Amino acid sequence: MNIKEYISSGVLELYAAGALSTEEARDVEGMSLKHPEVKAEIEVIQNALISYSASFKKNPRPELRQSVLDKIDELEGKSPSNVLSDSKPGAQTTTLPANVSKYYERPQKFRYLMAAVWVFLALNIIGNIVFYTKLKGTEEQMTSVVNENNKMKQEYEKIKLDMEKKSTDMKMVMNRSNKVVDMKGMEIAPHSFATVYWNPNTKQVMLNVNDLPMPPSDKQYQLWALKDGKPIDAGVFDMKPGSDGDMHMMPLAIADADAFAVTLEKKGGSPTPTLTQLYVMGKI
Amino acid sequence: MRNKLQEITEEQLTAALKSKNRDAVGILYDKYSSLLFGIIARIVKSDETAEDLLQEVFVKIWKNIDSYDPAKAKLVTWMGNIARNLAIDKIRSKDYKKSKQNHDIEDYVNIIEESPSSGFNPEHIGVKEMIDILTPEHRVLIELVYFQGYTQAETSEKLGIPLGTVKTRIRSAINNLRNIYT
Numbered sequence: 001m002n003i004k005e006y007i008s009s010g011v012l013e014l015y016a017a018g019a020l021s022t023e024e025a026r027d028v029e030g031m032s033l034k035h036p037e038v039k040a041e042i043e044v045i046q047n048a049l050i051s052y053s054a055s056f057k058k059n060p061r062p063e064l065r066q067s068v069l070d071k072i073d074e075l076e077g078k079s080p081s082n083v084l085s086d087s088k089p090g091a092q093t094t095t096l097p098a099n100v101s102k103y104y105e106r107p108q109k110f111r112y113l114m115a116a117v118w119v120f121l122a123l124n125i126i127g128n129i130v131f132y133t134k135l136k137g138t139e140e141q142m143t144s145v146v147n148e149n150n151k152m153k154q155e156y157e158k159i160k161l162d163m164e165k166k167s168t169d170m171k172m173v174m175n176r177s178n179k180v181v182d183m184k185g186m187e188i189a190p191h192s193f194a195t196v197y198w199n200p201n202t203k204q205v206m207l208n209v210n211d212l213p214m215p216p217s218d219k220q221y222q223l224w225a226l227k228d229g230k231p232i233d234a235g236v237f238d239m240k241p242g243s244d245g246d247m248h249m250m251p252l253a254i255a256d257a258d259a260f261a262v263t264l265e266k267k268g269g270s271p272t273p274t275l276t277q278l279y280v281m282g283k284i
Numbered sequence: 285m286r287n288k289l290q291e292i293t294e295e296q297l298t299a300a301l302k303s304k305n306r307d308a309v310g311i312l313y314d315k316y317s318s319l320l321f322g323i324i325a326r327i328v329k330s331d332e333t334a335e336d337l338l339q340e341v342f343v344k345i346w347k348n349i350d351s352y353d354p355a356k357a358k359l360v361t362w363m364g365n366i367a368r369n370l371a372i373d374k375i376r377s378k379d380y381k382k383s384k385q386n387h388d389i390e391d392y393v394n395i396i397e398e399s400p401s402s403g404f405n406p407e408h409i410g411v412k413e414m415i416d417i418l419t420p421e422h423r424v425l426i427e428l429v430y431f432q433g434y435t436q437a438e439t440s441e442k443l444g445i446p447l448g449t450v451k452t453r454i455r456s457a458i459n460n461l462r463n464i465y466t
Contacts, residue, residue, distance in 0.1 A: 010455030017430040017454065018368065019439065029356070044466070045458055046361040049430060051465035053364060056322035060335050065313050068342045072309050075346065 006031065007041050016045040169206065169247045177201050181260050183280035189213055192280050196223070196260045203253035205234055207262075209246055212279060214239060215264055222265045223250055224273050225257035232257070236269040259283045294359045301349045309346060316360065320367040327371035327431050328380075337374060341367045372433035422457035429454060 014020050015028040032039040172178070178197045185192035193210040207223055215221055223234040235251040261281035263273040292311060300308035320341055325334040344366050352362050374380055418426075428434040428442060429450075440447045 008455065010451035010453075013454045013458045014429070014436055014451060016458070017426070018365065018433060019429045019436050019450075019454070021435065032356075043358070044462060046357060048458055048461040048465050049426075050319075050358075050360055050364055052426070052461050053323050054319055056326045057318045058322040058325050059318045060321045060331075060338055064335055064338065065310075065317070068313055068317075068339050069306075069309060071339055071343055072306060072346050075343065076304075076306070 003035055003037060007038060012038065012042050013045055016042060016049055166247075169249075172199070172204065172206055172249075173197050173208075173247070175199055179284050181282045181284050183260055183262060183282035185211075185280055186278050188277065189279050194262060194280050196282070198225075198254060198257065198260070198284075200256075203255050205250040205252070205254050205260075207237060207248040207250055209237075209239065209248065212239065212262070214241060218267055219264050220267050220269065221262050221279070222269045222273065224261045224263065225254040226259040226261060227256050228258070231261075231273050233269065233271070234260070236265070236267075257284065295354070298349075298352070298354055298359055301345070302352075309342065312345070313342065316363060319360070320363060323364060323367045323431075324371045327368065328374055333374065334371075337367070337370050341370055344370065368430070368433070372431075376433070418457065418460055421453065422460060425450070425454050425457050426461075 011020070011024075011028060015025055020028065028038075028042075032042055175197075177199050179200065181196040181198065183194045183196065189212070192212050194212060195208040195210060197206040197208070198204075205223070205225070212221065220236040220238065222236045225232040225234050232254060233252060234254055237248040237250070239246075259281065261273065262279050263270075263275070264277040264279060265274060292315075297308060297311060297315075301312065317338065321334055321338050324337045324341070325331055328334050328337065341363070345363055348366075352359070356362075357365075424443070425439065428439050429436075434442060436447055436450050439445075439450045443450075445453070
């Protein structure tokens with residue numbers, strides 16, 4: 001009998017359906033080992049029978065799954081509860097493909113997920129605290145910056161006022177009608193020096209203190225205009241420490257003069273100059 | 285779930301079982317329990333008995349996985365045969381025969397008249413088409429040989445046809461199945 005006849009005889013079908021005696025079945029297995037086409041034919045027959053069986057598919061009660069697994073655990077001498085974590089000592093366990101493990105380790109995965117959620121929350125809270133603290137710090141910095149800014153604004157305003165005053169002073173000083181009178185130090189203070197800018201048209205007098213000793217706290221300097229040897233009060237002025245070079249707008253107008261002088265007087269000034277206290281003087 | 289399970293190859297499952305990976309039993313169960321239960325229930329005709337036997341089948345698979353040779357048959361064929369043999373042994377046991385009436389040809393005729401169970405998988409061929417292709421003669425034959433474990437000689441005797449006819453007829457019956465399923 002050739003292989004083709006053997007294959008089409010029906011013996012392989014009987015084999016696959018389990019209708020052969022043990023001896024006959026062994027013969028078929030021998031042929032299958034020798035002839036790949038016999039082996040292939042048997043497989044096709046087996047597949048057809050399984051497919052036919054599959055048309056009778058029926059689901060057992062769902063509880064059966066657990067009792068089957070418990071029975072396997074019993075066989076392995078394990079209590080069913082702690083099986084998942086257990087592995088047989090010494091047994092080499094083939095790991096399941098990743099996708100399968102993924103599916104079966106879902107509860108564990110869920111646990112990881114929960115852990116991740118907690119960690120995320122904790123980090124979130126810590127983050128919030130950090131950010132809140134930083135925000136507080138930033139607010140404080142902001143306040144100090146605003147304060148500084150205000151201070152600078154005030155300083156700016158002050159400088160602006162100073163500049164305006166200086167600019168006014170300068171205009172007055174530079175007026176072409178001005179008479180400039182250098183007053184030199186007298187015996188009492190030979191190094192002293194002051195300058196008068198007098199505008200005969202406006203009758204305004206400005207005094208620039210170049211160098212004068214600081215007066216005692218109960219005294220004030222007083223400027224005098226001299227006309228034909230007669231002193232005319234031009235007003236008192238204050239000095240602050242280190243205020244050399246300050247320009248003083250004198251409060252009293254001077255209509256006519258041929259010289260100017262500064263004496264040290266009691267606070268508020270005197271009606272006539274104390275000549276022993278003559279500090280500087282200059283002629284026009 | 286079904287899709288995930290279908291991603292596992294038989295080789296991977298076999299290797300896992302052979303290394304006594306207990307999780308593999310769960311996968312095996314999810315993948316094949318309905319097929320194996322269907323076979324057993326068709327043979328023993330009692331869901332209660334079938335469930336007991338299904339447990340035994342899985343125990344047997346677990347115990348005997350070392351003797352399974354992938355070169356000889358696919359895993360599903362091997363398991364199907366275990367299920368079939370256990371169920372056939374059951375219906376042939378003295379106890380079982382006592383509790384049930386002796387089966388004779390009328391029982392099989394009844395089976396043949398039954399349409400396949402409600403668990404019939406629509407992914408496979410339609411019921412009508414299958415019944416059209418499998419003649420009553422062929423269905424009886426497969427029922428006796430495959431599901432009831434009749435030998436060639438027993439079948440010949442039961443149906444009153446020559447041994448050789450059993451052989452050629454089962455060949456043509458299975459050829460019809462092959463035409464349907466491939």
